[in-house]
Amino acid sequence: MHSDRLDAQRLTHTYGTGDAAAPALADVSITIGAHGPEAVAIMGPSGSGKSTLLHVLAGIVAPDDGRVAWRGRDLATMRDGERTRLRRSDFGFVFQSGQLLPELPAIENVALPLMLGGGSRTGAEAAAGALLHRLGLGDMLTRRPGELSGGQAQRVAIARALVGSPGIVFADEPTGALDRSTGDAVMSLLIGATLGHGASLVVVTHDPEVAAMCSRVVRLQDGRIVSDEPAASAAPPSYGAVRGERVANPARDALQQTWIEASR
């Protein structure tokens, strides 16, 4: 059994109370990374509970009922400070946009999680610079987010999510603000880089083509999981599952291999 696994059992969550109560999750159980790193897409109609599930899995929102365990430890039994430290050390996050600090250059945005974790500025910036180079942003280290394209900013966000070597990365519509070709490139990079780092990825998306790049697709409806299957059965033929053998994708395989070698 793989140690970097996330186990969620019987999660329920309702926003508000009484007449205003909005049930968002109902009896959701899911395990991520049981057999090694994997890329899992969470799909479903608007309001089906995707973002709520992601936030509960990441320990940002506490479930009303049920439990989430990371590496066998129940997040609810941790003190707030411990959970915050765990999120910083073991979890990475990529959101649609706006997560970078606008006043900081790219390299400092990426170095920040390491410095918040107690690392020296020199060491943190060395690691951040190396990662940004590997993501093709070696010329952009001193640019502030407002001086980057949307795709470049998302690559900086990916570097920031990965710099602390997390065990799992959570992404909420990470390409939702990008055009199709930029979004596809960023998504390939996110999947390749995350798996290349030995971490799992959980990504909320509306986009079937994004889901098809993942190895597994979980569908929600009215706060419940209605299907959980390998991406192969949901994938358009032009895309392959990241870890599957079904459809060759030389560019992605090469990218992932580069990452694995660079991460040694």
Ligand SMILES: Nc1ncnc2c1ncn2[C@@H]1O[C@H](COP(=O)(O)OP(=O)(O)OP(=O)(O)O)[C@@H](O)[C@H]1O
């Ligand atoms: N902060 C909140 N307060 C009250 N209700 C909320 C809140 N956040 C979400 N909800 C409700 O919970 C349900 C699930 O919302 P959630 O954002 O998880 O769905 P989603 O599938 O991510 O939707 P979308 O695809 O539109 O982003 C919806 O009915 C939503 O209106």
